[in-house]
Amino acid sequence: MKAYRAALLRFDDNRQALHDSDGLLVVGDDGRIADVGSWQALRERHANVPVEHLPGRLLAPGFVDMHIHYPQTDVIGSPADGLLPWLENYTFPHESRFSDAQHAAESADFFIEELLRNGVTSALVFSTSHAASVDALFSLAEARGMRLMTGKCLQDRFCPEGVADQTEQGLRESEELIQRWHGRGRLGYAITPRFAPTSTDAQLAGAGELARQYPDVWIQSHVAENLAEVRWVAELFPQARSYLDVYDRFGLMRERAVYAHCIHFDDTDRALMRDTRTAAAICPTSNLFLGSGFFDYDALARVPFLHGLASDVGGGTSFSPFHTMLAAYYAGREGLTKAGVSLSPGALWWQHTAGAAQALGLEGVVGNLAVGCEADFLVLDPQATPLLARRTGQASHLDELLFAMIVLGDDRLVERAVVAQA
Structure with missing residues (x-):
């Protein structure tokens, strides 16, 4: 002792x-x-x-980061008109390099060191569509003894060559990675559709089936971040009541499911989050940087659901939890109503530690x-x-x-x- x-x-x-x-x-x-x-x-x-x-x-x-992209470390601070142009011009070209295991390993090593240097000791992380990117990050996290969850991006449409995967191959590789890494030491796997538009119905259904077969793995994706994205989802999934409803229809909402942003919600969406014990990863520096909007803390008080803070690097502008907490304070004060919300220092700190752990299904394990x-x-x-x-x-x-x-x-x-x- x-x-x-x-x-x-x-x-x-x-x-x-x-x-x-x-x-x-x-x-x-x-x-x-x-x-x-x-x-x-x-x-x-x-x-x-x-x-x-x-x-x-x-x-x-130690801080808990609920949503961060390790392959986007090198695109942090890249100028763009908004989310979709930023993905096209910066994110996808950089992510295509992660098919190279050596590049993935070098990037993973830098990423892990940067997390720890900033005080982040647990994280739910996006890798790329390449299995090599997942293996590299898990290997480095295991060597450092970190509690870390990640998964291969599933994206079988509307992605350029070099980052797109094939429907069945992507699901098969995901299951192989689950069997290789999930529950090994302090590591956990996360089923990772990038976001609804970049997966076909078949891929989303397959992801939902994996979630049913492996109920203790995590699920992560994005939802209702940007109004242009919300309109695109409505065109692609006209049968769905809302963007969030797409994931629910495919069995992707449950405990240990985490959706980044959750900005453009109504109270029916919030109730669905609450009732399924699905969690929101609030990403204030990213939302401010890309002009996506503000997370509605007023509405969260009205219809509470699991939530915590996240850096969302590289759309987010800093690995530092202090910068993230300050941005959340700004966003709460701005709010979606004239009154806004004044988040207390203790509440901000809780959202990035014990609250984030609770949202990830790790209450009493980390974050306190x-x-x-x-x-x-x-x-x-x-x-x-x-x-x-x-x-x-x-x-x-x-x-x-x-x-x-x-x-x-x-x-x-x-x-x-x-x-x-x-």
Whole structure:
């Protein structure tokens, strides 16, 4: 066993942020949190456990990114008129290179290091349509001991040569990847139709059948991100009530199903998300960058469903969870109503840690500093930059401290990312 003494940030069962100004985090030899609380309360109980003392530091749960594209690392910051031109001009040409296993491995290595450098210790990730891209990312994540889910993109129409797959071949490769990787260590497979327009009915039906056969794998895709995309889906699937209804008709909505964006919804869509326990990955930097719109936090309060935050790199503009949380704050304030929503610092942080874990079906596994959770945590330095040190030094309560880090923080705040090791 090993213990760490520092300030602690964690969450209770009511989503409330808890702060121990002088805390103790005890990690067992199984890589899970064995005890957590104030130093004074726990010091005698663990008197024989070696302690690493980290004065001035804050231990916080590792961030959980619910939606990110590792093949798009090299297209981050590419200018485009909107989602569909961005895919055509940047995304698809870059993704075609991932048929090369060496290129996939080099990109996966950089991607994993960038996640950890920014404090992301768990992620649900898009690979490309090439099985080699999935193998490369899983191999690197396994080597680092990360909890990571990914899957091969299914896209058998409206895609250029080099990234399109064949209907049956794509489904067969997906099943082979499930059998090779799912449940191996901390890895999980995600059935991954890119988005409804780029899959035929046959491919979507096959994806739904895979989801039925393997109920503990994840499902991930995109929905209702962009108004032009929504209109396109209505033309391609005239029988569906809405864009979201397309996925429901093909058996792709259930626990561990995650859909990115979820912007252009009505309350019937929201109720469907709630009733099927399907989760939304909210991607504020991407939505702002591509001009897609704002996630409706007002409506979420009215019809609640599982949700959490995501970077959506490369449409998203940063790997940093601090940038993502700040963008979510902006989006909530802008909102779809004049009133908007003011998201508290604790609520923002919860959406990128314990809330994201809950949305992924991993509550009590990652995303929190709680007994039994895997010991993925961050050593944060609230004095990492002169301005941050000046502001956090004047924080009089927890919300001020957390919000200062959200507004002023970046990768420099993350002194160390610790990944659970049994």
